[in-house]
Amino acid sequence: MKPDIWFNGEFVSHEDAQVHVLSHVIHYGSSVFEGIRCYETERGPAVFRLEEHMQRLLDSAKVYRMEIPYTLDELNTAVVETIEHSGLPACYIRPVVFRGEGPMGVNPLDNTVDTAIAVWEWGQYLGEEALEKGVDVEVASWNRMAPNTFPAMAKAGGNYLNASLVKMNAVKNGKMEGIMLTTDGYVAEGSGENLFLVKDETLYTAPSSSTILPGITRDSVIALAEARGYSIEEKRIAREELYLADELFFTGTAAEVTPIRTVDDYEIGRGKRGPVTKELQDAFFDVVQGGEDPHDWLTFVDVPEEAGVTT
Ligand code: PPE
Numbered sequence: 001m002k003p004d005i006w007f008n009g010e011f012v013s014h015e016d017a018q019v020h021v022l023s024h025v026i027h028y029g030s031s032v033f034e035g036i037r038c039y040e041t042e043r044g045p046a047v048f049r050l051e052e053h054m055q056r057l058l059d060s061a062k063v064y065r066m067e068i069p070y071t072l073d074e075l076n077t078a079v080v081e082t083i084e085h086s087g088l089p090a091c092y093i094r095p096v097v098f099r100g101e102g103p104m105g106v107n108p109l110d111n112t113v114d115t116a117i118a119v120w121e122w123g124q125y126l127g128e129e130a131l132e133k134g135v136d137v138e139v140a141s142w143n144r145m146a147p148n149t150f151p152a153m154a155k156a157g158g159n160y161l162n163a164s165l166v167k168m169n170a171v172k173n174g175k176m177e178g179i180m181l182t183t184d185g186y187v188a189e190g191s192g193e194n195l196f197l198v199k200d201e202t203l204y205t206a207p208s209s210s211t212i213l214p215g216i217t218r219d220s221v222i223a224l225a226e227a228r229g230y231s232i233e234e235k236r237i238a239r240e241e242l243y244l245a246d247e248l249f250f251t252g253t254a255a256e257v258t259p260i261r262t263v264d265d266y267e268i269g270r271g272k273r274g275p276v277t278k279e280l281q282d283a284f285f286d287v288v289q290g291g292e293d294p295h296d297w298l299t300f301v302d303v304p305e306e307a308g309v310t311t
Contacts, residue, residue, distance in 0.1 A: 003086035006078050006117040009070075011085060017116060024099035024111040029158030031098035032060035035253040038083055038119070038301065040090040041290025045083055046298040047093070048253075048288050050076055052216050054095070060154040061097055066113045068097055075115075076299075082117045083301045092122035092254065098157070125192070125254035126176050131281065134261030134273050135250075137190070139239060140166040140178030144188040144211045152211040163191035177250070179242065179263065182210050187237035193250035193258070194218040197237060198276045200246070207234040217251040217284075223295060224283040230276070242266075247274030249281075257281040 002014035025031045036053045038045045054075045061068050070078070079093055095117045102111030126135050142165045145152060150159055166178035170191075179195060180188045187206055189195050194215040197204040203225050206212050222232050242248060246269045248260040257280060259273040273281075287293055 003082075003088065003091075003119050006082045006085075008114055008116070009078075011082075017118070019098070019114070020101055022104060023101055024108050025157065027104070028099070028106060028108070029156070029161065030064065030108050030111075031096055031157035032057060032064060032066065032155055033094060033096040033157060034155065036079070036093040036095070037122075037253050037256075037288070038088075038091050038093060039288045039290070039298075041298075041300075043290055043300055045089055045091075045301040045303060046288070046290060047079065047083070047301060049216050049220065049297050050079060050299045052219075053253075054079070056155060056214075056216070057095055057097065060156060061113075063151050063154040064156060065109070066097055066099070068113060068115060070115065078117055080299065080301050082119055084303055086119050087303055088119060088121060089303070090121070091119040094118045094120075096157075122254065125252070125256075126250070126258050130176070130258045131256065132273065134259035134271075135176035136174075136262045136265075137177045137179055137260055138170055138173055138175045138264050139242070140169065140180045140191075142166050142169070142178075142180065143183050144180040146183040147209075147211055153208065153214060155213055160191075166191040181239060185239065186210050187239060187242060188212050189215075190250050190252070190255075193252035193255040195260075196221065196249050196251060197241060197245045198247035198249075198274060199241070199244070201230065201276070203230050203232040203276070204237060204241075205232070205234055206237055210236060215251055215253075217253055217256070220287075220295075220297065221251050221257065221280055221284065224280055224287075227294075228279065228283065242268075245269065247277050249277045257284050 004011040005017040038047045099108040100112035100114040170178040189212045243266040250258045
């Protein structure tokens with residue numbers, strides 16, 4: 001049985017969480033969403049950076065002039081309740097806000113704004129051995145959107161048409177992921193991950209002006225690296241810097257901290273997970289699995305015994 005879905009303030013069964021085919025979102029991609037992970041710890045399920053994710057959801061909605069009828073606190077509570085209700089010890093959480101029923105046509109202003117929160121179990125995003133062995137990736141032939149075309153900082157459903165072109169090509173080419181460049185040719189990010197480069201013990205990552213999604217895992221890894229004495233520079237990165245890096249890794253909620261072992265068949269460093277990547281990966285997993293949490297990144301969830309699904 002799949003867990004119930006929180007839908008506009010109520011729990012409905014997985015099967016009953018439906019939308020109409022004439023919903024605005026189906027035709028025009030008008031949704032904003034989040035991806036959050038909840039980890040199993042000795043103190044119960046713990047959500048990683050809940051508040052920051054839900055604030056980004058509100059920010060994405062603001063850009064698209066969607067009025068969500070819930071406050072940040074109400075949304076945070078709804079996420080926690082959805083996890084409690086599911087009874088899952090660990091899960092991926094997908095809050096989504098979309099333009100629903102109303103008039104047809106591009107103008108969304110008179111369509112409903114619907115909110116749903118789903119949870120499911122999600123293993124390693126980039127393959128079973130990815131975290132340890134690293135992944136083989138390519139530079140995508142599709143660019144990330146140009147500034148002033150789509151707002152890159154909004155995590156909007158429509159953006160992922162571009163992302164899925166990148167991902168499909170990568171898969172067809174036998175790679176795990178594609179790295180997108182900006183329209184002026186600098187490194188941006190993966191189809192669903194930010195990217196870090198290590199060169200001579202310094203970390204580099206693309207700035208928000210390189211049309212990236214400002215990732216919450218990216219922000220977390222920056223904090224963890226700073227705490228370990230690394231210097232981190234947000235700077236424009238040229239394509240060939242990828243090939244010449246000592247280490248490369250992706251960050252993202254789904255991807256967590258995933259090493260990259262080749263790009264366009266160039267071996268990165270020694271073609272396996274490097275020491276800096278390993279150190280930051282360990283630091284990340286230590287926090288999310290309930291170790292020391294100096295930044296207060298975890299929200300603990302109580303799972304009542306009667307949790308489960310409605311019948
Ligand atoms: N860039 C993009 C384009 C992106 O989609 C994500 C998350 C990130 C960067 C990393 O952001 P953050 O999760 O805040 O560290 N991608 C989500 C969706 C993946 C999917 O296939 O769906 C995710 O990781 O949840």
